[in-house]
Amino acid sequence: MQNLQSLKELLVGKPKNIVITTHQKPDADALGSSLGLYNYLKKYHHNICVVAPTDYPRFLFWMPGNNCVINYEENDYSKNYINKAIDNADIIFCLDYSSWERLKKVADSVKNSKAIKVLIDHHLDPTVVAEYKMWYPSAAATCELIYNFICQMGDKNLIDSEIGECIYAGIMTDTGSFRFPSTSKNIHIIISELIEIGVDNSKVHRLIYDNNSQEKLRFLGFVLNQKLHVIDSLNTAYIAISSEELSMFNSQTGDTEGLVNYALSIEGVVFAVIIIEREDAVKMSFRSSGNFKANEFAALHFEGGGHKNAAGGKSNASFKDTLEKFLNILPSYQQMLNAEYQSQPNLIPC
Numbered sequence: 001m002q003n004l005q006s007l008k009e010l011l012v013g014k015p016k017n018i019v020i021t022t023h024q025k026p027d028a029d030a031l032g033s034s035l036g037l038y039n040y041l042k043k044y045h046h047n048i049c050v051v052a053p054t055d056y057p058r059f060l061f062w063m064p065g066n067n068c069v070i071n072y073e074e075n076d077y078s079k080n081y082i083n084k085a086i087d088n089a090d091i092i093f094c095l096d097y098s099s100w101e102r103l104k105k106v107a108d109s110v111k112n113s114k115a116i117k118v119l120i121d122h123h124l125d126p127t128v129v130a131e132y133k134m135w136y137p138s139a140a141a142t143c144e145l146i147y148n149f150i151c152q153m154g155d156k157n158l159i160d161s162e163i164g165e166c167i168y169a170g171i172m173t174d175t176g177s178f179r180f181p182s183t184s185k186n187i188h189i190i191i192s193e194l195i196e197i198g199v200d201n202s203k204v205h206r207l208i209y210d211n212n213s214q215e216k217l218r219f220l221g222f223v224l225n226q227k228l229h230v231i232d233s234l235n236t237a238y239i240a241i242s243s244e245e246l247s248m249f250n251s252q253t254g255d256t257e258g259l260v261n262y263a264l265s266i267e268g269v270v271f272a273v274i275i276i277e278r279e280d281a282v283k284m285s286f287r288s289s290g291n292f293k294a295n296e297f298a299a300l301h302f303e304g305g306g307h308k309n310a311a312g313g314k315s316n317a318s319f320k321d322t323l324e325k326f327l328n329i330l331p332s333y334q335q336m337l338n339a340e341y342q343s344q345p346n347l348i349p350c
Contacts (some may be wrong), residue, residue, distance in 0.1 A: 001134040001152065007118065008153055015045045016090040019082075021110055023102035024053040025253060028060060028208060030096040033120070033142040035065040040150050041161045041206060049085035053104040058255025063169065064162035072106050080134030082106065089115035096128035096142040098135075120145050124295065124305060137307075140182035143170025147190050164199040168210060176261070177205070180307045181309070219249035223259060230263075234334055235341040236271045237263035240323050243277040260285045270340045271297075271333075273326065277319040284313040284322075292340045301329055 001007070010016065020037055023031040031052070038050050048333045050069045060066070070078050086092070086106075092115045100107040110117075111129075119130035122139040141147050147167050150159055159167075171191065177182045178191075195201055223239060230237045239259055249255075256276055263272035264287045271294070284302055286294035288309045293310040298304030303315025315322040 001132060001149070003132060004152055007132050010091065010116070011041070011046075011153070012044060016087050017085070018046045018048045018091045018093065019085050019089040019115070019169060020048065020093045020095065020220075021097075021103060021106065021347045022042040022052065022095045023097040024104040026052050026054075026056040026060070026096075027257065028173035029041075029141045029143055029170035031056060031060050031063060031066075031069070032166040032168075032173075033095045034069070034093075035063050035147045036143060036163050036170070037095065037120075038065045038068065039147075039160075039166065040146075040155070043158055049082065049261070051082050051085075051087075052107060053106045055253050057209055057257065058252070059254060062207045063166050065166070069184035072104075083109055086110060086113050086115070087111060091116045091118060093117075094119045094121070094128050094130060095146075096123075096126060098123035099127060120149060124158075124307065135222045138182075138196065140180070140184065140187050141171045141174035143167040143174070144187060146170075146192075159194075159197060159199040162199055163203055164194040168194050168199050168201060168204050172201075172204065172342060173208065182307075195237055213252070215250050216234045216252070216255045219251055219255055220259070222249065224262060228263060230266060230269065231330070232268065234271075234330055234335045236273070236330060237266050237269045237315075238273040238275065238326070239263055240275040240319075241277065242319055247274070260287050263287070264289065265315055270344070271284060271337055275319070275323055275326065282315040282317065282319050284315065284326075286313065288340075290340045290344050292337060297333070301325070 005275040018041060022034045034050050038048055041048055052069050052071045054073050055071050055187035068322050070082055072079055072082050077085045086109045088295040092110055092113055094117055098121055100111045103110055118132040119128050120134045120142060122137055122142055122145060124137050126135055134145050134149055136145060171187060175187060227239050227241055260272050260274040270289050270292055274285045276283045286298050293308050295308055298313040302313030302315055304311055306312050
């Protein structure tokens with residue numbers, strides 16, 4: 001981060017009014033980076049408000065400091081509280097998002113705030129304007145950057161198990177439990193140091209992945225049995241879920257997270273997509289392996305973007321029309337998809 005020394009002087013001096021923001025529907029990396037930073041900054045006695053633009057999965061509620069997170073959409077009190085905190089903020093941290101629209105209804109307040117802004121993120125093509133930036137698209141997770149930020153502040157010794165658990169959760173999930181190509185040597189070094197200070201890696205994994213409701217597991221069974229489609233000729237698998245089907249299983253925030261990875265795990269599949277009908281739009285997640293660029297596909301056709309092998313998108317068309325559009329577009333990528341499959345010997349049966 002450039003000008004780190006001037007930011008350090010702001011943070012280690014007189015206590016400040018600080019707001020920590022992250023993207024809508026926060027995942028483990030978004031919430032983990034927010035609460036990892038929160039637990040670090042509170043050691044300097046700052047007045048801190050942690051903002052979630054929307055609700056988030058219950059399996060993240062265990063994170064140290066979660067009781068201090070305020071969901072903007074929860075009620076009028078939370079909206080007023082957050083708006084006042086942003087108005088009075090000296091510093092606003094922008095974590096794990098690269099564009100203002102990811103803040104949903106909080107976006108304008110944060111964007112127009114006169115507070116000093118600090119961006120810490122690993123997504124491509126950031127449009128967020130900030131006085132301080134720690135932006136590394138090569139980073140596996142924003143939690144990796146939070147760990148590095150604290151170390152660069154000269155406060156590695158302040159990283160305790162509470163901070164460490166939050167950071168571990170974000171890194172673990174954004175690396176796919178350390179199996180994605182983004183899992184670098186530095187990631188393993190960080191994880192070893194977190195375990196050394198007392199982070200229980202088995203506990204964190206269990207709290208995130210082995211903390212399912214019965215409805216979620218029955219929903220998973222339904223999706224894999226009836227909604228998963230494989231197009232062998234295109235090395236592609238997709239899942240399409242309507243709002244009615246979500247209601248059938250009382251689907252909660254977080255219940256669809258990770259479903260697209262099941263599609264990508266199928267032998268011969270190099271491109272996987274999940275299409276979900278939501279109230280405000282049809283939401284899409286794209287995953288790929290190798291050199292097929294999921295982010296370019298999402299940006300070109302579905303107002304999206306993200307990382308090369310993991311991206312998101314949306315459609316304002318109907319659920320039916322969105323699915324039809326996707327299926328009509330896909331054949332034009334056949335040569336590219338087939339070539340990618342052929343270039344990955346490990347995917348070709350003996």
